[in-house]
Amino acid sequence: MLRRCSLLALLGLLAACDPPGDPRAAWLQTTLVLDNQVFLDTDPPQARAKFARMSLGLYPYFRGTLGQYSRDLGEGGGAGRRASDHVTAGTADVALIGDPHPENIGSFRRADGELVLGFNDFDAATYGPYHFDLRRLSLGFYIAAIELDLAEPARHAEAAAAGYVAEIAALSEGTAARVTDEGRILGHLLKKAAEDGEAREELADYTRVVAGERRMFFGEVEPGLAWEMAPHAMQLATDQLLPASASETRELALLLARWPETLLDPAALPPGAEQLKGLGRRLGAGVASYAAPRYYALLEGPTPGLDDDLLLELKRVYDGAVMPGLSRLPSRPFADNGARVVALQRELQPGPDCDPLLGHAELGAATFRVRDRSKFQRGLDLEKLAEKLAEGDWNEDDIAVLADQAGRLLARAHAGARRQSGPVALPSLAAAIGRDQAGLVAETLAFVRDYAPIVEADYQRFLDVLTTHGPSLGYPH
Amino acid sequence: MPLTTPGLALLLALRQSPEVPQEPPPSPPDPVTPQERVAPPPADSPTTDHSPQADDSPPAPPRAASAAPADPPLSPEERAALRRAARRELLLDPEEVLQNQWPAAPYCNLDPRGKDACLTLDSELFAGFRRSAQAGGRKLSEFALDRAELGTQLWWRPHWRLDTGVATRIEAVRSAGPQSLIGIDGNSLVMRLGQAYGHAAAHVGPISIGLRGGLIPERWLEQVEKGHDTRGVEALASERALMFDRADLGATLTISGWKGRVELDASFTNGEGRAQQELNRGKNTTLILSVRPLRRRLPGGPLALAIHGLYRDGSYGLALAGAAGRNHRVAAALTLQSPWAFAGAEYVRALGFNARPDLVSDALGAWASAYLFRNYLGIMASYAHIRQDVATPGTRVDVVTAGLFGDVFGYRLRNRRRVRLHAGYQYEGYGAAAGPVPGAPEAATTHRFMLQLTAQGLFRLL
Numbered sequence: 001m002l003r004r005c006s007l008l009a010l011l012g013l014l015a016a017c018d019p020p021g022d023p024r025a026a027w028l029q030t031t032l033v034l035d036n037q038v039f040l041d042t043d044p045p046q047a048r049a050k051f052a053r054m055s056l057g058l059y060p061y062f063r064g065t066l067g068q069y070s071r072d073l074g075e076g077g078g079a080g081r082r083a084s085d086h087v088t089a090g091t092a093d094v095a096l097i098g099d100p101h102p103e104n105i106g107s108f109r110r111a112d113g114e115l116v117l118g119f120n121d122f123d124a125a126t127y128g129p130y131h132f133d134l135r136r137l138s139l140g141f142y143i144a145a146i147e148l149d150l151a152e153p154a155r156h157a158e159a160a161a162a163g164y165v166a167e168i169a170a171l172s173e174g175t176a177a178r179v180t181d182e183g184r185i186l187g188h189l190l191k192k193a194a195e196d197g198e199a200r201e202e203l204a205d206y207t208r209v210v211a212g213e214r215r216m217f218f219g220e221v222e223p224g225l226a227w228e229m230a231p232h233a234m235q236l237a238t239d240q241l242l243p244a245s246a247s248e249t250r251e252l253a254l255l256l257a258r259w260p261e262t263l264l265d266p267a268a269l270p271p272g273a274e275q276l277k278g279l280g281r282r283l284g285a286g287v288a289s290y291a292a293p294r295y296y297a298l299l300e301g302p303t304p305g306l307d308d309d310l311l312l313e314l315k316r317v318y319d320g321a322v323m324p325g326l327s328r329l330p331s332r333p334f335a336d337n338g339a340r341v342v343a344l345q346r347e348l349q350p351g352p353d354c355d356p357l358l359g360h361a362e363l364g365a366a367t368f369r370v371r372d373r374s375k376f377q378r379g380l381d382l383e384k385l386a387e388k389l390a391e392g393d394w395n396e397d398d399i400a401v402l403a404d405q406a407g408r409l410l411a412r413a414h415a416g417a418r419r420q421s422g423p424v425a426l427p428s429l430a431a432a433i434g435r436d437q438a439g440l441v442a443e444t445l446a447f448v449r450d451y452a453p454i455v456e457a458d459y460q461r462f463l464d465v466l467t468t469h470g471p472s473l474g475y476p477h
Numbered sequence: 478m479p480l481t482t483p484g485l486a487l488l489l490a491l492r493q494s495p496e497v498p499q500e501p502p503p504s505p506p507d508p509v510t511p512q513e514r515v516a517p518p519p520a521d522s523p524t525t526d527h528s529p530q531a532d533d534s535p536p537a538p539p540r541a542a543s544a545a546p547a548d549p550p551l552s553p554e555e556r557a558a559l560r561r562a563a564r565r566e567l568l569l570d571p572e573e574v575l576q577n578q579w580p581a582a583p584y585c586n587l588d589p590r591g592k593d594a595c596l597t598l599d600s601e602l603f604a605g606f607r608r609s610a611q612a613g614g615r616k617l618s619e620f621a622l623d624r625a626e627l628g629t630q631l632w633w634r635p636h637w638r639l640d641t642g643v644a645t646r647i648e649a650v651r652s653a654g655p656q657s658l659i660g661i662d663g664n665s666l667v668m669r670l671g672q673a674y675g676h677a678a679a680h681v682g683p684i685s686i687g688l689r690g691g692l693i694p695e696r697w698l699e700q701v702e703k704g705h706d707t708r709g710v711e712a713l714a715s716e717r718a719l720m721f722d723r724a725d726l727g728a729t730l731t732i733s734g735w736k737g738r739v740e741l742d743a744s745f746t747n748g749e750g751r752a753q754q755e756l757n758r759g760k761n762t763t764l765i766l767s768v769r770p771l772r773r774r775l776p777g778g779p780l781a782l783a784i785h786g787l788y789r790d791g792s793y794g795l796a797l798a799g800a801a802g803r804n805h806r807v808a809a810a811l812t813l814q815s816p817w818a819f820a821g822a823e824y825v826r827a828l829g830f831n832a833r834p835d836l837v838s839d840a841l842g843a844w845a846s847a848y849l850f851r852n853y854l855g856i857m858a859s860y861a862h863i864r865q866d867v868a869t870p871g872t873r874v875d876v877v878t879a880g881l882f883g884d885v886f887g888y889r890l891r892n893r894r895r896v897r898l899h900a901g902y903q904y905e906g907y908g909a910a911a912g913p914v915p916g917a918p919e920a921a922t923t924h925r926f927m928l929q930l931t932a933q934g935l936f937r938l939l
Contacts, residue, residue: 021797021800022797023802023834023835025797026794026795026797026832026834027802027832027833027835029795029797030794030795030802031794033794034832071831073915074912074913074915075831075833075865076831076836076838076864076866076872076911077830077831077833077865077866077868081910081915082915082916083909083910083915083916084914084915084917085916087916087920088613088917088920089613089615089917089919089920089922090612090614091613092914092917092920092921093615126656128913129913129917129920319654319657319659320658322657323656323913324831324913325913326656326921327609327611327913327923329609329611329615329616330617330619332653332658332664334658335658335663336658336659340658365659365660365661365662367658420615421614421615421616422614423614428613473795474796475756476756
């Protein structure tokens, strides 16, 4: 009896003992290192720069922590593990953007020249339950509203969810209106895209005409930032091109030779485009993919003239959003990440030809997505939104309209794409949401209200870890 | 070629028999079985004893039965051939041993007087065909390779009280993770080091003290799987839930008494497992106590009842303010092995899991397998109940597996070669708040029909 009591007491003691310190901070530090270990091992300066970039604000931190969001939603003990009453087996394998948020919305010019709106970052695209995307989008608007110092962050999170469910209903009933340039913000985005695209502004930014030839420009297109978090400091690139090394040039030439095979229509590639006129490594782009190798390639255009050259972006792509424990049949629906990103981009955008030069190429285990760097492709930028709000050009109502439209764009993307099991998702989505549209909106908003404060607190934890351990986050190697 | 025990007994009998004349006998000797040459061990003896003796002097070879001197003499060639054949035998008595007996005894029949060595090669393969179905019209048929391993063990006995050796094991893994697309040449199966360690065992009376160092096997799985005969179709619940990795970098000290009746393991490892380097200064410290109160030698194989308990003080991940996140384990298991049936139960509680120091998760597993038609046709069933988060109701995952299996070679030869085919069904169900999609358990619920092959072989090369 005494032995039994002793054993029970020991087990009780073990079960009761609490982990020391802040377990959430320990988890955050470890998972951020694990998610970025590939960069910390292969390109430590860029990995450190990525963490520094994430520290610049709550929104950049949010953008760099998709892995933490995924774990929180799907893993046992996850802080965002809030059950959904509106997900069914038929909506658990929907094609997902993976990381939809306000700054991943942008413009595209289709093969026929039409400018359209859609999501523009498919690095995390995958198959999974649709509410993973919906919650991420709503959360993104909430976080953006905080960053923009808006009065009612929840209003915009709710607008995004409401736009989503309304659009699913409208699509299901066949009454959906097309999302084009409604609202001032997206209207402005399209207008600027048309202007800058026509002006070939990308050539002005990243190339120069020297001695009658167009060449890559190497240097800072935008001045870098001096990042400091005492006692740690570094120079942070924001928009900079570096010359490609000899080995990089050889590898990129191979990639560019293989990429045309993956174009939707190989005829979209003008004759003469096989002539590579310049290569440079781009630094300072993105947040989640800040440390990923990214290159710009200057190709000969349709004519020998200097004004119709092509500028492509080649970006190495890594694994998408990991949803812990999610069983997919098959588990590996794509051969590699390049194929995944391109296939799902074509599936999820308003048309498969939103970027006629979109393709991918592989070099061993490294896969690259290739896209047109044209300024017809223009994305929303929170800094520009802040400027416009500060100047009084836009107001909080415009942000709410934007959130509604973003929700509708997401709904269109989901509904029109095929699920992993084959059928188009719209009927399943409509059935899952059913008549309880308000219920899904309320459920999404409740999640955002619960989880956004955790993200805010995590951001402070992240800053504490940065201060204590520096921009390697204590990674020992 | 003689089998394990008889061959070994023959070798020992030959060692103490007088030298014979050089001339061949006038007529071939009558066949004599090893059992006739050597007195059988006592019925309650835990093992055929080829490990060093308890006293201070090198062991004397066992006495031959009284009939042995009357046997016709053998030629030197015959003696040499028999000696070579016997040396190829493994110390894997079908009546006694299921898994390795380290540190009590080596795999091989090393010369009990010392100055002897052996080299073994073993291989293990789990492969199968399965058809999975999930709600929402999601179905998939696929062939899968769950395990392909090749291992080698070099044993050297420098002194009759000391066994040493080196073990290496390579295993096939998918080069991309479960949800990853970054692999080698797509998602090739590649070989990696699964285990690699040096080991030594000293024998003092009834006690053996063993030490392993390197990429060492997880002792909990090694011990509990001695009472789990259907690993080829389903892992232990704790392994399925990833509460234990099969190997880790570190060292294990094992004290084994009375041929494994009582064993105490103390392990000191990184805690990050096979696929990750050390991320913090803390080390996992694990204590495992195994007691086998019932252990009998039976003609068809051993009967053993084992009780295991574990406590692990573990850490995982980066050290925040000097302390890495906790990753403790408390576990208990009860296993039964016999020639007719295997059964067991296991409970593991994880205090800190998935890099979340504050998460408490647990796993309860039970299994049973029995022969319907000895020793070739059997039935198996297992159940695993995993709570992803003990603090949150409805986070359970239940896995039920049931099936039939057939052996090609029979149970007595299981240690040396096994070809087993399973045909079964598996149900994987999720609680309302469990799984990757909380609130939609049907999204992850899976029904699976399986045809699974287990193939194992063990050979002595030297």
